[in-house]
Amino acid sequence: MRLNLRTSIRNRRFWGWGAAAVLYLGVTAAAAEFTWNRAIDALADVGEHRLDLYAASLKSELNRFETMPAIVARQDSVQALLAAAPHASAPLQHEVDTYLEAVNRDAGSLATYVIDRHGAVIAASNWNQPRTFIGTNVSYRPYFKDALATGTGRFFGIGTNTGMPGLYFASAVRGAAGPSTGAVAVKVSVDALEQAWRMPGEAAMVVDGNGVIVISTAPGWKFMSVRPITEQRQRAIQASQQYAGRAVEPLSYRRVDDWKRDAWLGNFPDWRTPGRTARYLVVSRPLPQAGDSLMVLQDIAGAYRQEHLAVAFVTGAFLIAALYGLYAGQRRRTIAEKLKAQDALRRANDELEWTVAHRTAALTAANERMQREITERELTEQRLRDSQQEVVHAGKLAVLGQMAAGLTHEINQPLVAIRTLCDNARTFFERNQPAQAFANLDRIARLVESMAVLTSELKAFARKPDVERVAVSLNEVVAHARFMYEARIRDEAVQLDVNIPSGTMVYAESSQLQQVIVNLLGNALDAIRDAETRVIRIEAVQPDPQLGRVLFTIADSGGGIAPEVLAHLFEPFVTTKPRGHGLGLGLAITSRIVEGFGAKIYGANREDGGAQFSIEFAAATSQRAEHGR
Numbered sequence: 171m172r173l174n175l176r177t178s179i180r181n182r183r184f185w186g187w188g189a190a191a192v193l194y195l196g197v198t199a200a201a202a203e204f205t206w207n208r209a210i211d212a213l214a215d216v217g218e219h220r221l222d223l224y225a226a227s228l229k230s231e232l233n234r235f236e237t238m239p240a241i242v243a244r245q246d247s248v249q250a251l252l253a254a255a256p257h258a259s260a261p262l263q264h265e266v267d268t269y270l271e272a273v274n275r276d277a278g279s280l281a282t283y284v285i286d287r288h289g290a291v292i293a294a295s296n297w298n299q300p301r302t303f304i305g306t307n308v309s310y311r312p313y314f315k316d317a318l319a320t321g322t323g324r325f326f327g328i329g330t331n332t333g334m335p336g337l338y339f340a341s342a343v344r345g346a347a348g349p350s351t352g353a354v355a356v357k358v359s360v361d362a363l364e365q366a367w368r369m370p371g372e373a374a375m376v377v378d379g380n381g382v383i384v385i386s387t388a389p390g391w392k393f394m395s396v397r398p399i400t401e402q403r404q405r406a407i408q409a410s411q412q413y414a415g416r417a418v419e420p421l422s423y424r425r426v427d428d429w430k431r432d433a434w435l436g437n438f439p440d441w442r443t444p445g446r447t448a449r450y451l452v453v454s455r456p457l458p459q460a461g462d463s464l465m466v467l468q469d470i471a472g473a474y475r476q477e478h479l480a481v482a483f484v485t486g487a488f489l490i491a492a493l494y495g496l497y498a499g500q501r502r503r504t505i506a507e508k509l510k511a512q513d514a515l516r517r518a519n520d521e522l523e524w525t526v527a528h529r530t531a532a533l534t535a536a537n538e539r540m541q542r543e544i545t546e547r548e549l550t551e552q553r554l555r556d557s558q559q560e561v562v563h564a565g566k567l568a569v570l571g572q573m574a575a576g577l578t579h580e581i582n583q584p585l586v587a588i589r590t591l592c593d594n595a596r597t598f599f600e601r602n603q604p605a606q607a608f609a610n611l612d613r614i615a616r617l618v619e620s621m622a623v624l625t626s627e628l629k630a631f632a633r634k635p636d637v638e639r640v641a642v643s644l645n646e647v648v649a650h651a652r653f654m655y656e657a658r659i660r661d662e663a664v665q666l667d668v669n670i671p672s673g674t675m676v677y678a679e680s681s682q683l684q685q686v687i688v689n690l691l692g693n694a695l696d697a698i699r700d701a702e703t704r705v706i707r708i709e710a711v712q713p714d715p716q717l718g719r720v721l722f723t724i725a726d727s728g729g730g731i732a733p734e735v736l737a738h739l740f741e742p743f744v745t746t747k748p749r750g751h752g753l754g755l756g757l758a759i760t761s762r763i764v765e766g767f768g769a770k771i772y773g774a775n776r777e778d779g780g781a782q783f784s785i786e787f788a789a790a791t792s793q794r795a796e797h798g799r
């Protein structure tokens with residue numbers, strides 16, 4: 171999904187740049203074409219203006235000289251000279267020559283001369299110059315031929331005599347009524363026109379009917395042809411010596427493109443830099459008066475420059491736009507990323523705050539819960555401690571109850587015996603048998619003594635528990651317990667084996683330890699009451715004196731601990747005994763007391779039958795035990 175999105179963004183960007191490139195190319199092409207068209211149109215307009223100007227100046231030049239030969243032809247002296255030719259008098263000849271010289275000077279033409287009907291020049295304005303026209307024959311010249319045939323003649327040509335190019339005007343000289351007796355011709359220089367038309371980056375020229383350039387501001391192009399010339403025409407040109415007998419060379423150019431009517435683009439030799447070709451806009455116009463045409467060539471380098479400038483401008487504008495686009499895109503991306511980062515930060519912050527608040531609330535709740543639990547636990551503990559004390563006490567009472575039955579028996583018997591012995595002693599005294607009476611008194615004393623022992627044991631048991639742990643002799647405690655159950659052991663024919671090395675001392679509290687042993691021994695006696703063999707074995711070993719441990723065991727030959735009881739042996743109110751015989755508190759109290767000694771108690775069934783209870787005591791030295799006592 172993310173990949174698709176990225177690809178689509180990349181595609182969009184690609185197409186965006188593609189469209190911009192196409193737009194750039196389109197706009198550039200349009201701008202280039204528009205600028206080019208405008209520049210060329212402007213050039214064409216300028217060319218048209220030039221054509222107007224040059225046509226007007228050419229026309230005025232032609233008009234100025236066109237009528238001049240006709241005026242000269244009307245001169246009487248000229249006509250007289252022609253009539254007298256070739257035998258004219260020297261004064262007439264001189265008169266005509268000086269007249270021609272004056273007219274020529276006044277008009278500003280190159281030469282003015284009179285031609286007889288055979289084409290021979292018989293008078294000329296340059297009569298007194300070394301290269302005078304007088305004596306030359308111009309019968310082959312078209313202007314002379316045209317003048318004789320039609321009355322007037324005109325052409326561009328190069329003087330055969332002088333070698334100078336010029337414009338020739340001729341007019342026929344007619345006699346009073348007869349045919350033409352000759353002609354008058356005027357040769358005009360075109361240098362002034364060429365000078366006036368010369369413009370930088372431009373070429374102006376006049377092309378005659380042969381397609382030959384006769385006036386040109388481009389040096390070297392004069393008398394070159396702009397049209398192909400046929401062999402026949404070439405020969406005719408040679409014959410008329412129009413261009414002083416030189417062959418007409420074609421001007422090598424190529425028409426490249428038509429612009430509009432009378433305007434086209436062409437590659438021409440560059441007249442400013444020989445050997446190079448340049449492109450020009452050519453505008454031309456026919457000159458009806460002369461049957462020729464006028465052409466203006468304009469350099470189009472300026473149009474190229476304008477076109478390049480337009481392309482550069484458009485490129486610059488696009489570059490600026492592209493740079494701005496890149497900048498804006500980058501800026502947009504940066505802002506978007508910044509916003510995204512801010513958003514992510516805010517979200518993370520919110521999340522963190524939420525988590526912290528949540529955790530704090532959870533912690534506070536947990537804390538409160540814990541506090542409550544602690545309080546409850548403390549209360550429970552307190553209650554437990556209280557009830558434990560009660561239970562211990564209750565357990566003691568229960569044992570006392572059991573003991574009371576035994577004691578009744580134990581005390582009743584000596585009491586009965588004492589009663590009997592007293593009665594007997596009285597009788598012995600009455601019979602005056604003091605020895606027997608004294609013997610009875612001794613027995614009574616022993617019985618009382620044994621009863622005193624019994625009560626002292628009871629006193630010891632009922633004594634308030636001494637919380638201080640001291641070294642207690644195991645043998646002594648076991649002997650006390652044994653004494654407590656003496657009657658049962660005897661009556662129920664129980665074999666009680668005690669095997670405790672003398673001097674075995676354990677850390678305990680004497681009366682509590684006694685309660686423990688009494689409990690365990692009582693349970694063992696209960697267990698073997700109905701058994702076939704009634705054996706109870708009490709042992710203590712010190713497996714490793716270095717370890718300071720004493721392992722005490724009491725094993726019986728009873729039926730063993732019931733399986734359902736085994737797992738809950740030391741829990742209170744667990745009993746298998748009939749109602750009124752057991753509370754199920756004995757082992758619970760025992761284990762509590764043992765734990766109080768820092769010892770451990772275990773209960774298990776032996777493999778060969780019967781139960782075995784073990785207590786692992788911390789051993790105490792006899793010295794300390796003595797001291798403790």
Ligand code: ADP
Nearest residue numbers: 693694697730731745746752753754756757781
């Ligand atoms: P009680 O003697 O009042 O039943 P105890 O806590 O002393 O309470 O004993 C719990 C139970 O453990 C007894 O009811 C009995 O089932 C079992 N038990 C204790 N000692 C022995 C033993 N030596 N052999 C078999 N079972 C025993």
